[in-house]
Amino acid sequence: MLVKICRDQVEAMSIRGLLEAEGIEVFVHGENHRAMEGALLGAMIELRAMVRFSDLEDARELIEELDYAEHLPAEDVEPDPDDQSLQQFQTREAAKFNTTRSSTTAALLAVVLPFGAGHFYAGRRGSSAAIAALQLLNLALLLQGWAVWRMAIAAVIFDAVFSGVAIRRDRQRAKLAD
Numbered sequence: 001m002l003v004k005i006c007r008d009q010v011e012a013m014s015i016r017g018l019l020e021a022e023g024i025e026v027f028v029h030g031e032n033h034r035a036m037e038g039a040l041l042g043a044m045i046e047l048r049a050m051v052r053f054s055d056l057e058d059a060r061e062l063i064e065e066l067d068y069a070e071h072l073p074a075e076d077v078e079p080d081p082d083d084q085s086l087q088q089f090q091t092r093e094a095a096k097f098n099t100t101r102s103s104t105t106a107a108l109l110a111v112v113l114p115f116g117a118g119h120f121y122a123g124r125r126g127s128s129a130a131i132a133a134l135q136l137l138n139l140a141l142l143l144q145g146w147a148v149w150r151m152a153i154a155a156v157i158f159d160a161v162f163s164g165v166a167i168r169r170d171r172q173r174a175k176l177a178d
Contacts, residue, residue: 003059006047009034015049018066024055103164110160114152118163123170131159 003019006012009031016026029048037045051059101121110118116131138152 001051001053001056002048003051003056004049004063006049009047012047012049014066015063018062019049019051019055019059022058022062024051024059024062026051026059101167101170103167106163106167107160110156110163114156114159116159118159119166122163122166124163124166127162131155 003026004015006015006028012028012031016028019026027050029050030045031047034043034045034047049059049063101123106118106121109121110116115135116128118128119125119131120128134155135152138148138155141148142152
């Protein structure tokens with residue numbers, strides 16, 4: 001029986017997960033057709049969450065609770081700044097990020113893609129954006145006839161060297177955290 005017509009695939013997957021977690025078997029009619037048609041044409045295919053007749057009332061109650069919960073304000077829970085376990089977890093997770101990354105790869109990316117790719121690879125998004133903006137400015141000035149090629153080369157060298165340094169520093173932090 002039809003329990004809900006979903007707006008999109010995300011809602012259909014949420015409903016499926018909720019109901020299956022409660023032991024209710026769900027079939028989403030139209031899901032495969034939508035996937036085959038792609039994003040443009042697939043949006044016109046209706047997604048219908050279907051359950052067995054015996055589970056219909058329970059499913060509707062759960063979905064009603066889910067819809068109600070979506071309209072509740074988010075809880076403003078601030079983490080305890082003195083919580084050592086949270087700080088250790090954050091340090092460990094940040095350090096793990098670059099343990100599998102190679103400083104050589106970062107340097108190669110910095111040279112091949114001279115718009116902050118080395119720092120982006122190293123997980124330094126802010127520095128990567130700043131280098132990219134600097135390189136775009138250098139490119140615009142070069143096209144205007146300014147002699148800023150030294151600045152462009154210096155930015156590439158900075159990206160190559162310090163993205164590798166960032167990766168090595170993260171590896172050291174990971175070793176200390178373990």
